[in-house]
Amino acid sequence: MCVDPTTPPPPSRVTRRGVLAGAAVLAGGAALTGTAAGTAAAAEDPKAAARGTSSRPPRGGTLIIDGGTLLDPLTGRVTEDAVVVIEDGTVRAAGTRKATRNDVAAVRKTARVIQAEGRWVLPGLVDSHIHLSTLTDAHRALSLGATSIRSGSTAFYQDIALRELARWSPERVPRIRAAGIFVTPKLGDTILADPDLAPLARLKDGVRTPEALRRVVEVNLSRGVDVIKTRVNERAGSPTEDPLTQVYSREQLSATVAAARRGGATVLCHSYSEKGIHDAVVAGVNSIEHGVYLGEHTMREMRRRGTYFTPTLAAMASLAADPNPILAERGRRFLPIAKRAVLRAHELGVPIASGTDSSGGAVDPIGREVELMREAGLPALEAIRTATTGAARLIGLSRSAGRLARGFRGDAVLVDRDPLRDVSTLKSPSTVISYGFAVEA
Template sequence: MCRDHDEVEPLPSSISRRGVIGGAIALAGAGLAAVGLPAEAAGPGEARSLGRPPVPQAVVVENGIVLDPLTGRVVEDAVVVLDRGKVVAVGNRSQTRAAVAEVNGRARVIDVEGRWVLPGLIDVHVHENAVADARAALIRGATTVRSGTSDFYQDIGLRALGPWAPGVVPRMKASGTFVTPDLGTTILGDPALAPLAGGVRTPEELRYLTSVNLDRGVDWVKTRVNERAGVPEQDPLTQVYDYEQIRAIVTEARKRGVGVMCHSYSEQAIDDAVRAGIKTLEHGVFVSERTLERMARQGTHFTPTMSAIGGMRDSSNPILKQRGEQFFPVLQAAVRRAVELGVTVVAGTDSFGLDVDPIGGEVRLLHEAGLSALDAIRAATTSAARLLGLESSVGRLARGYAADLITLDGNPLENPSALEQPHLVIAGGAIVT
């Protein structure tokens, strides 16, 4: 067990690092051949090149009702023009006429027959370990996701795969290895983790594991202050890390400009994590009024993962069922109070593997908890994009933004449940469904 940071073996060489990430890509890509690349991965006459990612065919989406989540503006009989993975025009027919003419003859034209058209949704808390997992989220409308850790850095592999397989996996923000007291079999996924075989508890060990993640290129660091709620044998109100331990993680991550997301349930543990400077509070069922006020001041985001907490109510396990019935109304009240105090709430499903809750369902649950329909949509678009540092590229349908969109059979401003079953999904300009 590592006790003295100076005695820890140095991080592996760049060759070892490439080996680790290469293995992650291999694990994440299991089943990729079965999924296959979409036909739209290259335009007419364009050959795929190993020197650059494929360029999706231009697409014109017409006869839609476009919603801009940032402004709330609605445009009827709208046209969206997508080319080379970007939005090149959006507006009414006269506003988009020139852009449509530019892609005439090489674009696929889709008449969405009066359906609502929104930017692709963002799920800020998923666990995806393979292409099939990622695609399951994508076809449900999540064109951008943030990983809440993967077993062996598969999220880093999926992130690398995204540009080369448009329409196959969503855009990924990776968090690598869970910073948790006991790594279990995850320790076998990276030689640099061997010094942590005895556990990850001291500030030195916590800083070391955080630095390993950062050296692997993660976008976020994920840790916890409580045990898990979805495991009957664990007590989610048991605290596993305190303020000083979380502070060590946050300090190390901040050296490289990376934020920390933190799994949490109990009041004291949540307060310790927020005071320590985490960027997003995950789950956070028993967050106190005092801590919510601090979150509003500090700009700490709240990811309540209502789909996951509420889903326990349907469990066949009596312990989990009881937890869901107890926790869910408390979480609803916490979300409602967070909104009143000015805390930014973002949408995350905490989906695992192929057991994917649609991100649109999380939007509906946030609306039912007290967010306006528009703010609930923003939780999965503009607010989430801002959290991930992607506010200038995803979360809206505007010129220069990523060519991510979904179409819906109903008006999401009147009935957010319409988001749960998108009719059409386009990711990076490639047609998914």
């Protein structure tokens, strides 16, 4: 059996709003004001505003970060005794005390002031590969400095619900580019995430035909995802799977990419083997995730196409410490190979982004990935760029994330040491600002 390619996903009685409300419950955010369901209720009930519920998200915070040393990752410029002015969640000014004097005066009466003397001020960090399925994990990632993230998929659309929650409570949840459900041969229980996936249950070989691949992509798009996540190899984190076994061909990957592009979405691809990575790149994916055995021939193709490399070194380091001996040996073998691939990719001009691949309640600080990029041989500023300007460009936020400059979103991290001398300081920011609000640990 296959899905008729001319037939769109059947209209479901479960609406996008209903899916988001259910995902919010799974994510642990049902009680948070401003869920998709709460927003809908406000729009339909004129008395909602009186109950404290609005159909329009609140403005961002207004604050002044005063006296720190400001680093602009794009230019590498360091400004001592700098001032950052954030108004309604957006950077109004950032620079010397003299250059920002008028902007400070304009907001002083309403702004909160954070004294930053002796600390370094950087833009909020970007984790371009992380799996957030609960409000607790999302807040943990934010408190560790990841003010913007790209989801690596969730089982039941929790990332979409969290993205909506972030619009209402940015001090609790990072800004999210959601991937929805994984485009993978075996959906498992994820098939229960959406009634429109039900026809795929009868496919004996799983999600492999062009029609089936297109169906999963289209269902994701109908639920409002920003990106599509697929794979070319089996998992590294399962002792019963071989991460070098290829599960999708170049033609199958091309079908997924084509369906995503029709819906305006980019594609990230889980990959390990040299051939699998090359097939994914030629098929047109936007980024290679993990990519341990990335070869130089494929690196050159990635540079030509502008394909990003997200190596998730932190995940491999964690794997090396796993109590399962198979996984621990795999992590110890993969990590040095991946580090060499990172350095060679950087030398060849392949764009690189940081991602922790955190999941399941174990959230690594994005600063740990930057630290491992530095250990791989990248200069400190280049390592920092993988979690700021580079990652922001990959996930489509280059005009609002990765810098503290006028018009950018008011996201910042304050650290106690010079990150250009010791990038490990990014693992434990002393203060995190999200959309102009201070984040509580």
